[in-house]
Amino acid sequence: MTAIDTLKKLSALFESARIADASKEAELLVTELLCISKVDLLLKNIELSKLQSDELDVLARRRMSGEPMQYIIGRVEFYGLRINVGPGVLIPRPETELLVEQVIKMCGMPRMILDLCTGSGCIALALAKNFPQAQVYGVDMSDAALKYAVKNAAANSINSIRFFCGDLYAPVKGMRFDLIVSNPPYIPKDDIKDLQIEIRDYEPMSALDGGIDGLNFYRRILAEAPQYLNAGGLVVLEIGINQAKDIKHLAEDAGFGNIRFIKDYSGIERIAVLKMESQ
Numbered sequence: 683m684t685a686i687d688t689l690k691k692l693s694a695l696f697e698s699a700r701i702a703d704a705s706k707e708a709e710l711l712v713t714e715l716l717c718i719s720k721v722d723l724l725l726k727n728i729e730l731s732k733l734q735s736d737e738l739d740v741l742a743r744r745r746m747s748g749e750p751m752q753y754i755i756g757r758v759e760f761y762g763l764r765i766n767v768g769p770g771v772l773i774p775r776p777e778t779e780l781l782v783e784q785v786i787k788m789c790g791m792p793r794m795i796l797d798l799c800t801g802s803g804c805i806a807l808a809l810a811k812n813f814p815q816a817q818v819y820g821v822d823m824s825d826a827a828l829k830y831a832v833k834n835a836a837a838n839s840i841n842s843i844r845f846f847c848g849d850l851y852a853p854v855k856g857m858r859f860d861l862i863v864s865n866p867p868y869i870p871k872d873d874i875k876d877l878q879i880e881i882r883d884y885e886p887m888s889a890l891d892g893g894i895d896g897l898n899f900y901r902r903i904l905a906e907a908p909q910y911l912n913a914g915g916l917v918v919l920e921i922g923i924n925q926a927k928d929i930k931h932l933a934e935d936a937g938f939g940n941i942r943f944i945k946d947y948s949g950i951e952r953i954a955v956l957k958m959e960s961q
């Protein structure tokens with residue numbers, strides 16, 4: 683069968699499996715498998731070998747059983763970087779690119795940056811690339827995630843990040859930072875069962891579960907942040923839907939007086955930017 687006929691067949695199959703963006707995902711799978719561009723797929727009359735057809739069947743079945751496409755192809759694009767992903771690490775999201783974009787826009791020249799809950803290392807990598815003078819520290823509890831983070835730093839030729847395995851601030855005790863960023867787990871426990879299958883059944887629970895009200899990590903990150911911040915330092919957090927009001931209270935309790943939120947492209951308050959009262 684030709685690649686273009688395969689594409690049509692796969693798109694229909696994905697549509698019947700109710701996969702959103704069925705034709706886009708089908709196209710991605712075919713171009714990835716054949717290592718060809720979209721233009722070549724559409725213009726050249728490429729014929730699939732039996733081996734390639736069989737391989738595509740296996741990949742398509744994985745996708746239709748709910749596995750995220752990013753795990754199947756093993757990577758995702760994040761802020762212009764190629765980030766390797768797979769089971770055990772959260773797939774970086776576009777909302778998180780907004781955090782990076784805002785930090786780059788508002789921070790002058792941070793020298794010490796801490797990325798708590800670094801996962802694949804996507805935030806740490808994007809900031810290290812854009813702040814080449816900075817020393818970046820990435821912390822995560824998951825060995826599996828950190829393996830990806832280390833691999834991603836090497837793959838992107840970034841060597842100004844030190845990754846540590848540990849519980850939030852534990853590995854950087856006694857240090858001070860100009861910028862602390864985090865996209866921690868923030869889904870309320872009871873909401874996890876309602877997430878789409880790609881997330882609920884495939885992405886690591888430890889990257890999602892923010893406790894009963896989703897705020898467990900913000901409580902700890904904010905309460906301890908003042909002792910890890912340099913004067914004039916900033917905390918920038920990604921937050922979940924409807925969490926802004928609670929985060930504001932938690933930040934005020936921790937002594938942050940200068941608090942603002944930035945909305946994402948859907949109008950949801952998504953990024954919290956926090957500075958201490960006296961600064």
Ligand SMILES: C[S@@+](CC[C@H](N)C(=O)[O-])C[C@H]1O[C@@H](n2cnc3c(N)ncnc32)[C@H](O)[C@@H]1O
Nearest residue numbers: 774799800801822823824849850865866867889
């Ligand atoms: C929502 S993911 C964010 C990953 C990445 N920063 C991103 O934006 O794609 C949260 C991460 O927090 C990590 N994590 C969970 N509990 C932790 C803890 N107590 N200390 C450090 N990291 C933790 C998880 O392993 C996961 O990688």
